[in-house]
Amino acid sequence: MTTSDERTSEPTHPGDGGLDSRKAAILNAVVNEYIGSALPVGSQHVVDAPGVSVSSATVRSDMAALERDGYLAQPHTSAGRIPTDKGYRFFVDQLGGPGPLDPGGRQQVRQFFDHAHGEIEEMLERTSGLLADLTDCTAMVVGPSHESAAVRSVQLVGLGHRLALVVVVLADGAVQKQSIELPEDADEAVVSEAGGRLAAHALGSPLAQVAPVAAPSAVPVVDTVVASGVAALRSLGEADGHDQLFVGGSSRMAAAFDAVDTVRSVLTILEQQLVVVSLLRDILDTGLTVAIGTEHGVEPLASCAIVVMPVSVDGIKAGTIGLLGPTRMNYPLALAAARVVGDRLGERLGESAR
Amino acid sequence: MTTSDERTSEPTHPGDGGLDSRKAAILNAVVNEYIGSALPVGSQHVVDAPGVSVSSATVRSDMAALERDGYLAQPHTSAGRIPTDKGYRFFVDQLGGPGPLDPGGRQQVRQFFDHAHGEIEEMLERTSGLLADLTDCTAMVVGPSHESAAVRSVQLVGLGHRLALVVVVLADGAVQKQSIELPEDADEAVVSEAGGRLAAHALGSPLAQVAPVAAPSAVPVVDTVVASGVAALRSLGEADGHDQLFVGGSSRMAAAFDAVDTVRSVLTILEQQLVVVSLLRDILDTGLTVAIGTEHGVEPLASCAIVVMPVSVDGIKAGTIGLLGPTRMNYPLALAAARVVGDRLGERLGESAR
DNA sequence: TGTTGGCACTCCATCCTAGTGAGTGCTTAC
DNA sequence: GTAAGCACTCACTAGGATGGAGTGCCAACA
Numbered sequence: 001m002t003t004s005d006e007r008t009s010e011p012t013h014p015g016d017g018g019l020d021s022r023k024a025a026i027l028n029a030v031v032n033e034y035i036g037s038a039l040p041v042g043s044q045h046v047v048d049a050p051g052v053s054v055s056s057a058t059v060r061s062d063m064a065a066l067e068r069d070g071y072l073a074q075p076h077t078s079a080g081r082i083p084t085d086k087g088y089r090f091f092v093d094q095l096g097g098p099g100p101l102d103p104g105g106r107q108q109v110r111q112f113f114d115h116a117h118g119e120i121e122e123m124l125e126r127t128s129g130l131l132a133d134l135t136d137c138t139a140m141v142v143g144p145s146h147e148s149a150a151v152r153s154v155q156l157v158g159l160g161h162r163l164a165l166v167v168v169v170l171a172d173g174a175v176q177k178q179s180i181e182l183p184e185d186a187d188e189a190v191v192s193e194a195g196g197r198l199a200a201h202a203l204g205s206p207l208a209q210v211a212p213v214a215a216p217s218a219v220p221v222v223d224t225v226v227a228s229g230v231a232a233l234r235s236l237g238e239a240d241g242h243d244q245l246f247v248g249g250s251s252r253m254a255a256a257f258d259a260v261d262t263v264r265s266v267l268t269i270l271e272q273q274l275v276v277v278s279l280l281r282d283i284l285d286t287g288l289t290v291a292i293g294t295e296h297g298v299e300p301l302a303s304c305a306i307v308v309m310p311v312s313v314d315g316i317k318a319g320t321i322g323l324l325g326p327t328r329m330n331y332p333l334a335l336a337a338a339r340v341v342g343d344r345l346g347e348r349l350g351e352s353a354r
Numbered sequence: 355m356t357t358s359d360e361r362t363s364e365p366t367h368p369g370d371g372g373l374d375s376r377k378a379a380i381l382n383a384v385v386n387e388y389i390g391s392a393l394p395v396g397s398q399h400v401v402d403a404p405g406v407s408v409s410s411a412t413v414r415s416d417m418a419a420l421e422r423d424g425y426l427a428q429p430h431t432s433a434g435r436i437p438t439d440k441g442y443r444f445f446v447d448q449l450g451g452p453g454p455l456d457p458g459g460r461q462q463v464r465q466f467f468d469h470a471h472g473e474i475e476e477m478l479e480r481t482s483g484l485l486a487d488l489t490d491c492t493a494m495v496v497g498p499s500h501e502s503a504a505v506r507s508v509q510l511v512g513l514g515h516r517l518a519l520v521v522v523v524l525a526d527g528a529v530q531k532q533s534i535e536l537p538e539d540a541d542e543a544v545v546s547e548a549g550g551r552l553a554a555h556a557l558g559s560p561l562a563q564v565a566p567v568a569a570p571s572a573v574p575v576v577d578t579v580v581a582s583g584v585a586a587l588r589s590l591g592e593a594d595g596h597d598q599l600f601v602g603g604s605s606r607m608a609a610a611f612d613a614v615d616t617v618r619s620v621l622t623i624l625e626q627q628l629v630v631v632s633l634l635r636d637i638l639d640t641g642l643t644v645a646i647g648t649e650h651g652v653e654p655l656a657s658c659a660i661v662v663m664p665v666s667v668d669g670i671k672a673g674t675i676g677l678l679g680p681t682r683m684n685y686p687l688a689l690a691a692a693r694v695v696g697d698r699l700g701e702r703l704g705e706s707a708r
Numbered sequence: 709t710g711t712t713g714g715c716a717c718t719c720c721a722t723c724c725t726a727g728t729g730a731g732t733g734c735t736t737a738c
Numbered sequence: 739g740t741a742a743g744c745a746c747t748c749a750c751t752a753g754g755a756t757g758g759a760g761t762g763c764c765a766a767c768a
Contacts, residue, residue, distance in 0.1 A: 119531065119532065119533065129625075152511055152513065153509065153511045153521075155507065155509055155521075155523075157506055157507045157523045159506065159525070159527055163527075165523055165527055165529070167507075167509075167521060167523055167529055169509075169511045169519055169521055169531075171513070173513055173517075173519055173533060175519070175521055175529060175531045177473065177523075177529045178473065179473065179527060248625070249625070250604065250621055250625065251618050251619075251621035251622040251624075251625060254608065254614055254617045254618035254621055255614075255618050257614070258614055260608055260609075260611070260612055260614060260617065263608045263614065263617060264605050264608035264609050265605075267604055267605035267608055268605040270605075271483075271602070271603070271604065271605060
């Protein structure tokens with residue numbers, strides 16, 4: 001605004017993504033208005049926006065330039081402009097990061113965590129509902145991974161009829177189970193003996209690192225059972241790759257789009273836990289906080305944007321929060337809500353762990 | 355067809371719900387056609403249906419009678435007819451019960467259960483997917499209730515920092531957990547001692563029937579911990595009222611309706627596990643297998659029908675299957691699929707239990 | 709009396725035809 | 739570079755016209 005550079009129409013400010021300050025203001029105004037109304041935005045609607053003190057004619061010429069540069073698009077000639085994915089990208093980058101949450105939302109979050117109780121799973125489930133309420137988006141919450149959690153306890157419980165249950169408690173409080181088949185000649189004593197050996201063997205190391213048992217015992221049947229138990233533990237360790245996913249507010253997708261087809265394809269994706277979890281991980285891995293349109297590469301979600309936020313406990317990653325909405329979602333709100341809820345969730349998980 | 359009674363236009367056959375055989379045939383034809391096409395059915399489309407060997411004019415007059423009696427409705431004058439909820443009700447009652455599943459479906463079910471493995475929860479989850487695939491409906495699977503299952507094992511695992519986990523294994527293989535807070539002065543030994551007492555106390559009775567401990571031990575701290583443990587067990591027993599629910603194929607609802615609003619309100623219901631579980635229970639309690647339209651009393655599902663099928667193991671109720679679709683869902687298919695899958699699931703659950 | 713063919717009628721769906729207005733691009737003047 | 743004016747575009751809407759699927763009614767018939 002003060003330097004002459006900023007009035008140049010050519011891309012000059014790398015920091016602004018190649019847009020002079022007025023173009024940036026116009027783009028922001030268009031995005032803001034479109035997020036609210038879902039209607040193409042004309043030059044007239046923009047003239048009163050902050051940072052745009054020029055006539056509609058000038059706005060038009062700037063908009064034409066923004067369209068040439070790929071930030072805006074027209075549904076058809078003589079219609080207003082709609083932001084492209086690139087336009088949203090600029091808008092989001094320019095936000096810099098999550099702003100503060102509105103007081104109402106903060107209040108809701110505080111109340112939620114004040115009254116949150118029960119086991120982790122239930123809390124994560126309800127957190128997804130909270131996020132959906134706050135943002136009007138579909139919320140995804142990925143639970144903490146148990147990959148590195150050490151085994152705190154192993155128990156072998158006979159269920160009768162040649163069936164036993166391996167029950168594992170991990171250091172982070174997670175409980176996992178896996179049923180194993182027993183040999184014909186395994187009685188109570190054998191199960192008990194094998195359980196003891198299994199516990200002694202596995203205690204202290206993460207599930208995936210439980211090694212096969214080398215030293216044979218006096219009773220061969222016990223060895224067989226212990227071997228099954230170890231196999232069960234290892235398979236549990238592998239299955240941990242599939243982190244738990246909690247999806248809340250999937251109905252919001254139906255409100256966001258008016259094309260039933262879009263709703264259907266988005267819901268189909270949401271039903272595939274594996275896809276969703278790895279999608280969130282991929283986005284985080286590429287260093288993004290927001291993935292807009294095709295940036296994440298999942299074709300059926302091309303008209304969606306995803307906000308991801310890692311949840312960490314004492315600086316260690318302990319889960320992920322994701323918000324899914326249309327590309328014209330309310331990014332400032334979504335970012336703020338994800339940040340606040342993520343932080344509070346991390347604290348909360350920390351409290352139970354320590 | 356052979357007695358003169360059946361040719362009377364007045365309601366004469368209580369067994370037929372007050373419809374002579376031709377009217378019944380016409381109604382069935384209309385329902386069948388409407389299920390397939392979702393378009394109002396005219397008299398011309400019905401003349402070739404089995405049991406209707408009369409002209410379209412006669413069909414028309416019968417249709418008018420069916421409309422007077424509330425079985426059919428017209429979207430507007432000069433349009434074809436659409437079944438009312440009462441019409442569907444007649445259609446379903448007249449089916450008598452689930453027919454056989456088509457060979458393709460049977461094959462799919464067989465394959466599924468041949469390859470089914472893993473823990474119950476995973477199997478139930480995948481079963482909901484199978485049902486959705488088979489019927490193109492949204493499938494709901496309610497897991498076995500653990501109310502009456504005896505406690506097979508109780509364990510108290512310290513998690514450090516005044517926190518311990520009560521881990522319970524029930525006779526049916528279910529594992530439940532609840533964290534409890536420990537008093538300041540509870541060390542490893544106390545936890546271990548309390549765990550032993552808790553186990554001795556609770557073993558063999560269902561969770562809800564675990565009584566408070568009367569006899570005090572030598573160490574007061576141990577008593578405190580045991581008391582917390584018992585409280586935890588009892589609260590787990592109460593929470594069992596909320597049976598586990600697995601919903602599969604919720605995206606199918608989006609395909610079934612073209613009004614986005616309907617989709618949204620149905621999804622909103624599906625998000626409320628408690629509502630769904632008690633809805634299914636209510637329908638079963640009223641002795642129904644199919645609830646059509648407003649029969650179940652949940653207003654947002656007025657344009658839906660629900661097929662329920664109890665899953666039993668050795669004659670004892672062990673879960674519920676539900677199928678949710680539009681009132682013009684394919685009832686024969688849904689009933690057949692629910693029956694077959696329910697039976698096989700029951701067998702399967704029985705195998706693991708014995 | 710139940711059934712049938714004929715006939716007039718209804719009304720949705722489709723197509724076309726302006727008319728309207730929001731919005732644009734261009735050109736000229738400052 | 740900005741502003742003002744102007745012609746133009748094109749979705750959206752409303753108002754007929756048309757066609758066809760479907761109905762209800764009536765008179766004739768077995």
